[in-house]
Amino acid sequence: MNVQLLVADDWFAVCARARLTPGRGLAALLPDGRQAALFLDREGRAYAIDNRDPFTGAAVLSRGLLGSADGRPFVASPLLKQRFDLETGRCLDDEEVSVAVHPVRIA
Numbered sequence: 122m123n124v125q126l127l128v129a130d131d132w133f134a135v136c137a138r139a140r141l142t143p144g145r146g147l148a149a150l151l152p153d154g155r156q157a158a159l160f161l162d163r164e165g166r167a168y169a170i171d172n173r174d175p176f177t178g179a180a181v182l183s184r185g186l187l188g189s190a191d192g193r194p195f196v197a198s199p200l201l202k203q204r205f206d207l208e209t210g211r212c213l214d215d216e217e218v219s220v221a222v223h224p225v226r227i228a
Contacts, residue, residue, distance in 0.1 A: 124159060126169050127224035128152060135159065138227050141167070146183035146196065148172050157223050158183035160207060162194055168207035169223035174198045175212075182220070 122138040128151055135149045141161040149157045149169075156172035160183075172180045177200050185196040188204070195204040195213055204213040205220055212218040 122227055124167060125226050125228055126151070126157060127226075132226070132228075144187050146185060146187075148180065148183035156180050156183075158185075158196070159225070160187060160194075160196060162187065166194075167225045167227055168194065169225040170196070170205060170207060170210055171220040171223075173220070174200060174203075175218050175220060176201050176203055 123134045124136050124138055125132040125134050133152060141147055141159060143161050143163045147159045149159055151157055157169045158172040160168045172182050174181050179200060181199050182196055184199045187196055190213060194207040196207060197204045206213060210220045210222040
């Protein structure tokens with residue numbers, strides 16, 4: 122089984138499913154040079170968002186801490202601790218900021 126992201130209307134194989142550990146992130150380089158942060162929750166659901174923290178510009182979101190707020194999964198940036206919803210990319214601490222969300226599947 123592979124983790125795949127939808128990039129430019131085509132599914133791109135990122136890594137083997139076995140590389141993802143529930144509760145921990147993994148950074149992946151996309152064909153266009155951007156980075157995605159991949160996550161697997163404890164129920165086995167996969168998420169992918171941009172790895173770049175919009176508050177600092179650093180590619181660190183894959184190293185953030187996973188949690189949930191009101192039943193919504195999020196990752197907290199390891200730098201300034203802003204939380205990003207893994208389903209929408211919306212910052213839970215500043216409604217004017219968000220990161221891109223990448224469609225992901227395990228096939």
